[in-house]
Amino acid sequence: MAISPWHQTQWRSLQERRHVIPSSMLIVGKSGTDLPNLGMELAGMLLCNVGNSDKPCTACNSCHMFARGVHPDLHVISTEEAEGMCDLRFRNHSMRYADSDSTKRERRTTVRNIITVNQIRAVTDALNKSAGLGSSKICLIYPADALNLNAANALLKSLEEPTGGTYFLLVSSSPSNLPPTIRSRCSRLNLNNPTSDESIEWLTVKHKVDLKVAQQLITHGLGPYEVLQMNTRENLEAHQALIDGLTSLISGNISAGAFARQSGIYDIVLTLKVIQSEILRGLRKSAQPHHDTDVPVLISPDLAVEFREALFSVYFAIGRFLSWPKKSVDEQLFLEDVALKLAFCAQTRG
Ligand SMILES: [Zn+2]
The missing domain is CATH 1.20.272 (Zinc Finger, Delta Prime; domain 3)
Incomplete structure (x- = not known):
């Protein structure tokens, strides 16, 4: 998926620095501004087999699997609530660590909005065991602030002792909800948030959202992607x-x-x-x-x-x-x- 206009400058800078991307990153931005997509694109770039390319080449084996949502080295951890707002590529990847017991999942009356310790244990096991297709493995966690305390503690060990070629990309719009121990172990990237005018223009010109609707919902603090969902x-x-x-x-x-x-x-x-x-x-x-x-x-x-x-x-x-x-x-x-x-x-x- 294309990078949103308000993330373009930082995306170009990430492309230039692709060989020096820190192994643990906390990517922060306002909710509803396309955060999971930026995390996914970064993952795709790091996984691409064409080593000197500054963006996913979209042609190699790795890029094909990434686009289909079945890349074995991309481990996406999310919540049912957040998954519902992400694209198919994200959802296909995150299914691997979702509640595997479908009966239990159907029996629950609420949509799960936390990341559990079982999900983190499953992903750390997988990261340690599998040899990997290429030289990089990615663990993308969105929304990282949904980690419950036990899950955060379990993740901490992996952040402290990263294995070569493994990247942890924690994406969050409420980083203050993360334990300080997690935050202090990640390099933080604060993304640009779109201004109200940029959001309204993007909604009305690109997505033909009614001007009054766009103005009201943006005024009420929603991000442009949240407005699209509300529309x-x-x-x-x-x-x-x-x-x-x-x-x-x-x-x-x-x-x-x-x-x-x-x-x-x-x-x-x-x-x-x-x-x-x-x-x-x-x-x-x-x-x-x-x-x-x-x-x-x-x-x-x-x-x-x-x-x-x-x-x-x-x-x-x-x-x-x-x-x-x-x-x-x-x-x-x-x-x-x-x-x-x-x-x-x-x-x-x-
Ligand atoms: Zn590629």
Whole structure:
């Protein structure tokens, strides 16, 4: 797959440095900006048999297997949740380390969003045992922040004692969720994130997404690839229902409980990101009333001035929540708490 325009400069630099790529890398960027694809392309380049090529040649045996998703030296570790958003080439590779017990997989009611110690044990065994087709073996982990503590500890040993020709590519949009011991053993590459204007242009010109939809979802903190996934009638209706619910909550027309129950159907993390971005936009608008925004603000400048401190505290609380390890706090309970604080502002306004 082609490299996204906002990653082009760094991709060229990776191509130039292909012979000095560190054996453990932490590749960081904003979610929804095509991170797994960049990790895969880097893996493809390192695996290509044409040794002096600065990109996958697409013609050798290795490149053929890579494209079909069956390269024996590419070990992709992921979660069911993340797999669903990746391309076929990624999914075919990651299937090897997915929950092999299909009955167990079908019986579960939730989609697994963590990487388990069994997955890491299986991959480290495979890396140690197999001779390998070429001179390189790659272990690509995305999203690396989904490693649970046991899995991270199991991985640590391999990062500490890398065998020649083995590369660990850890790809993450929330690196603060990784244990410091893992982070300190990797060379970090911070990828460029697209600006709002770049994202909107890419969505509307290349993918013909409606301008208003693109503006609203990018404003609410989604990455361009997340917007593409959201761009179905059903999802957009759910997003609009969330905006309507938030508007009613802030104007005091529905209770915090009703809002939290209603938006609980929608992705809670996304709900919190929308609330966070609306608080920030409301506060900004109150400081710069003449600043024009393409998407109308939900929190009026009056409300933002009157409840400045309360809104800031909710804003930072959401930021802290989003940086905590997954499932360490009850998401629904946290959303209710946020809704209560916003409802309090609405009810006590002068
Ligand atoms: Zn090749």
